[in-house]
Amino acid sequence: MAIAGRTGTRAVRSRCIxxxxxxxxxxxxxxxxxxxxxxxxxxxxLRAQLPxxxxxxxFGMAYGAYAVKTGLSAGLAQAMSAIIFGGASQFVATRLIxxxxxGAVIVxxxxxxxxxxxxxxxxxxxxxxxxxxxxxxxxxxLLTDEAYATAITRYxxxxxxxxSGDAAPQGHWFFFGSALTLWATWQVTTGVGVFVGAAxxxxxxxxxxxxxxxxxxxxxxxxxxxxxxxxxxxxxVAVVGFGWPYGTGLLAAAFAxxxxxxxxxxxxxxxxxxxxxxxx
Amino acid sequence: xxLWLIIVASGVVTYGVRLSVxxxxxxxxxxxxxxxxxxxxxxxxxxAIILPAVLYVGADQHFSAGPGNERLLAAIIAAAVAWLxxxxxxxxxxxxxxxxxxx
Numbered sequence: 001m002a003i004a005g006r007t008g009t010r011a012v013r014s015r016c017i018x019x020x021x022x023x024x025x026x027x028x029x030x031x032x033x034x035x036x037x038x039x040x041x042x043x044x045x046l047r048a049q050l051p052x053x054x055x056x057x058x059f060g061m062a063y064g065a066y067a068v069k070t071g072l073s074a075g076l077a078q079a080m081s082a083i084i085f086g087g088a089s090q091f092v093a094t095r096l097i098x099x100x101x102x103g104a105v106i107v108x109x110x111x112x113x114x115x116x117x118x119x120x121x122x123x124x125x126x127x128x129x130x131x132x133x134x135x136x137x138x139x140x141x142l143l144t145d146e147a148y149a150t151a152i153t154r155y156x157x158x159x160x161x162x163x164s165g166d167a168a169p170q171g172h173w174f175f176f177g178s179a180l181t182l183w184a185t186w187q188v189t190t191g192v193g194v195f196v197g198a199a200x201x202x203x204x205x206x207x208x209x210x211x212x213x214x215x216x217x218x219x220x221x222x223x224x225x226x227x228x229x230x231x232x233x234x235x236x237v238a239v240v241g242f243g244w245p246y247g248t249g250l251l252a253a254a255f256a257x258x259x260x261x262x263x264x265x266x267x268x269x270x271x272x273x274x275x276x277x278x279x280x
Numbered sequence: 281x282x283l284w285l286i287i288v289a290s291g292v293v294t295y296g297v298r299l300s301v302x303x304x305x306x307x308x309x310x311x312x313x314x315x316x317x318x319x320x321x322x323x324x325x326x327x328a329i330i331l332p333a334v335l336y337v338g339a340d341q342h343f344s345a346g347p348g349n350e351r352l353l354a355a356i357i358a359a360a361v362a363w364l365x366x367x368x369x370x371x372x373x374x375x376x377x378x379x380x381x382x383x
Contacts, residue, residue, distance in 0.1 A: 058372060076283055083291035092329065093290055103286040110290040114297050116321045122301040122310055133303065140298040205379055208351060209372055211333040212358050216371035218326040219362035230320035231327035238328035242336055242343075250328050257324025258317050265316065 041170040045177025048150040056146065056182060057189045059087055062209035064193020066091065070098035074194045081190040085183065086144065088214065089113040092250075112254055120148040124175075127155040131172055139172065142179035145217070151175040225268060230261030330355070350382035 060081070067077035072094060080090050089110045096106045120143055128136055154174045221227045234257025241249025301310065334355045337344050345352065358375030365371070 052368075056368075058369070072283075076287065079284075080287050080290075083287055084294050085291075086294055088326070088329075089290070089294065093287070097283060097286065103282060103289070106286050107289045107293055111293040111297065112321070113325050114294045116325075117294070117297045118300045119319065119321075121298055125301045125306075128302060129306075136302045137299065140302045141295060143298040143302075205351075205376070205383070208333075208354070208376060208379055211330040211351075211355060212372045212375040213368060214326045214330050215355065215359050215375070216362045216366075216368040218323060218330065219359055219371075220366050221323050222363075227320065227323040231323040234324035235327040235331035239331050239335055239343075242332045249332075250325070253328035254321065254324045257328065258320040261320030261324065262313075262316050265319075 038170045038173045041173035042177035045150065045154070045174035045179075046181045048154070048174070049146065049178040049181040052146045052150070052182070053185050056087075056185055058209065059213050060186050060189025061193035061196065062213070063087060063090055063094075064190040065196060066193075066209075067094045068194050070094055072097065077194050078187075078190055081187055084110065084114075085141070085186065086110075086114050086117075087186070088217075109250060112251060116145075117143055117148075120145075120152075123152060124148065124155070127152075127171060128175075135172055139175055139179065142176070142183055144179065144182055146182050147175065147179035150178040154178075226261045226265035229264040230257040233257050233260040350379055353382055354378035 063081070064077055067080070067090070068074060072080075077094075080093065084090055084093065092113050093106055093110050096109060101109075121140065124139075124143075128139060131139075151171075151174065155171050218231060222231060234253040236253075237256045238249055238253035241252050243249070244252070334351050335343060335345055335349070337349055337351050347353065354375050357378045358371050361367075361374040362371040
């Protein structure tokens, strides 16, 4: 950086050397052009995730505490965070395990709760299709609501930058930095929740953190009428089907809600512009 | 042992969903109706989990939709905060604080 302000042959030569080195690295590895920009992107992703951790950290602790409270062993509670790595689905699976619901229904319910990730996967795919398979397998494992939201925002800005002639930044390192920050926080806060959980009395109503967190995720989506219809009908069916066996009320509610959302989306003239990935 | 199997299977299907378009299926190959349906899974499932958790209360999980249900009142306050502030932390904080005060 200091060289840029100087004049003289030394500075020119230095710049030439830098350019040659950069071009040589580009030829060898078209993806990883520059260690500095990789680090910068990774750290930018980490920083973008920080405000979201304020919500995720208590959620992770609430999960760990809730899992232990419902009778899961500490090992199982922690393993679920590493193996499933999806807060909402972990809460649901924990609840269904405690209720003695058959395993197949639990797996199907987890699949349904996490099926929104297929949309994230579809939305991010155009930005990651140039990456080697090992990168896409890694980013897919780390894909969450929070990682998606931050990564897709970065990719859209990057596309604008590329259009205006800027060099392509290492977007996947941003994605990785953001997603890994969330992953590490989730594992650690699960452990904290598991450890502290045994000491938390019922009167604290810690389980209420689940519907509250989901409310925070749900409410912004309700500004679009089809999403409101989906949530409304799904909620109604879930309340009616609360006593249905094996969690089938939840499944019926989800499918009813999805049908209602789609129906209203098609009936309304382009309300809530349906760009894939723009949905919450 | 069975629980481990359930968790591993849940992890495998979850990973499969996340891998789906990133690795297995080309994004342009998705049928329109699938993309349309997936857009509404989140509001549908979240709502389907929230409402029973708020409306079926107590140790016996009885239905209560009246002012005697502290969780319902706390959830309404939290929903208002979520609507205005769009912040998970504030939503949890206001909802828990409301529930503790009401109890």
